[in-house]
Amino acid sequence: MKILFTAEYAGSLDAFRQYDELEVTGWAAGDSKLSEDALIAHGQDADVLIVSYDDITARVIDACPQLKLIACTRANPVNVDLKAAAARNIPVLYTPGRNADAAAELTLGLMLSLARHIPQAHGALKRGEFTRATQGSNATQQGLRQDVVWDVDKSSPYEVFKGGELRNKTLGLVGYGSIGQRVGRLARAFGMSLLVADPRVAAEDIDEPGVRKATLEELFTGSDYVSLHLTVTPQTTGLIDQRLLGLMKPEAQLINTSRAAVIxxxxxxxxxxEKRIAGAALDVFASEPIWRDHPFITEFDNVVITPHIAGATRETLVKHTAMIAADLQRFLSGEPLHYRWPSA
Structure with missing residues (x-):
């Protein structure tokens, strides 16, 4: 049996080396995505394809006559032609939840950045603002103990970067899947209450103090922070529009670590x-990479942005590598698969 392995991974590939032949190339070998022609050249005699971002098109599938299994180390195998795989009765594996902790933690980091103006304060110091020209220390008045307060006028950083606390604030979670639930647990540890909008979640299943199911309108009206955790579907594309944004409090802020298409x-x-909302934190954009003269970069000092890194942790790679290895073993043993894509 030959395995063609092009996926990003962490740790050892020993779980895959036990089979007859393992070819590691493309992204897995430190190179770029493989083209259709390159995939066919390497995979035409492969039994298993394990990929992250390579496009597994109908042409690739048709050109690999021995192919029995496709594995994609993503939460949604959008780069695999599922209909073509189904036509050949080839199961498609994916890795749901592999980056849930990573995305949830970045979401909280962005929320804290908004609340406490962390990037703005960091950037000011890096630019030389609120600094002194020489090394030294402040003198202490006789009879007083040494103090660390060095400036208390309206232009001091204590005033310029004065923020708010998360405690006793309301977080609206639009989408309550694996990531949304983790964000909710972390937010509760900060003392926040939750409003949840998700048609797949029953109010009875989240019935506990400080957590309440809400309509989208109730959520956008009542939240201090709104965090989006949605997959892209015809129903969610463009869901967050002028109408919903107009319901937010002027002091409320929006966070999106899911997909840009939902806004x-x-x-x-x-x-x-128009200052209808106080700010936003975004990890995803309508066009990526983001245009360097985009208003999020050039115009707003109340927008925190990161370059689509919500799932970018070493632990994410370890998790998805282990998930695929375990399901590959189940496949070869004839056992039920845990991570088979439902529509494959």
Whole structure:
């Protein structure tokens, strides 16, 4: 049996080396994505394809006559032609929840950054603001103990970067899957209450103090922070628009670590321009990489942005590598698969 392995991974590949032949190439070998032609050249005699970002098209599947299993180390195998795989009765594996902890933690980091203006304060110091020209220490008045307060006027950092606390604030979670639930647990540890909008979640299943199911309108009206955790579907594309943004409190802030397509980006820009909301933190954008003269970069000092890194942790790679290895063993043993894509 031959395995063609192009996925990003962490740790050892010993779980895959036990089989007859393992070819590691592409992203897994430190190179770029493979083209269709390259995939066919390497995989035409492969029994198993294990990929992250390579496009497994119908042409690739048709050109690999021995192919019996496709594994994609992502939460949604959008780069695999599922219909073509189903036509050949080839199961498609995926790795749901592999980056849930990573995305949840980044979401809390962005929320804290908004609340306490951390990036702005960091950037100011890096630019030389609120610094002194020479090394030294402040003198202490006779009879007083040494103090660390060195400036208390309106232009001091204590005033310029004064923020708010998360405790006793309300977090609205739009989407309550594996990531949304983890964000909720972390937020509760900070003393926040939760509003949850998710048609797949029953109110009875989240019935506990400080957690309440809400309509989208109730959530956007009542939340101090709104965090989006949605997959892209016809129903969610452009869901967050001028109407919903207009329901937010002027002091409320929006966070998106899911997919940019769920927001009408121009509507968000207008809401920020007109100061209808206090700010936003975004890991995803309508076009990536983000345009260097985008308003999020050039215009707003109340927008925190990161370059689509919510799932980018070493632990994520360890998890998805282990998930695929375990399901490959189940497949070869004829056991039920845990991570088979439902529509494959």
């Amino acid at each position: 009408v980006e121009e509507d968000l820009i207008v809401a920020l321009r």
